[in-house]
Amino acid sequence: MSTVDMDSVEARAIAAELGDVPVTAPKSSFGHLGAGGGAVELAASILGLEAGLVSHTLNYETPDPLCPVRVVHGEPMAGRPRTAIAVNLCSTGQAAAVAIAAED
Numbered sequence: 179m180s181t182v183d184m185d186s187v188e189a190r191a192i193a194a195e196l197g198d199v200p201v202t203a204p205k206s207s208f209g210h211l212g213a214g215g216g217a218v219e220l221a222a223s224i225l226g227l228e229a230g231l232v233s234h235t236l237n238y239e240t241p242d243p244l245c246p247v248r249v250v251h252g253e254p255m256a257g258r259p260r261t262a263i264a265v266n267l268c269s270t271g272q273a274a275a276v277a278i279a280a281e282d
Contacts, residue, residue, distance in 0.1 A: 206236040223262035253254035
């Protein structure tokens, strides 16, 4: 479950604070999991670091001008990512972010 407004807020914050980084939406693969979504998205981030790729966003076809981020789509992006941030926020103002880094 997402909204145009919340997706735009999240995307603009990522672009402003992190710049041009690859972005994916793991939720596109498993749907809205409610309170469990953050943990599953963190697990997906860890698996991506272990596999050396950023998973692609399913069903992404047309860039949204209100979401100025580089969405990984079509195929997973290879390249040995070393860090990941799992971000979740809701319309009631709650937000959480967890940053992780791969071991060298």
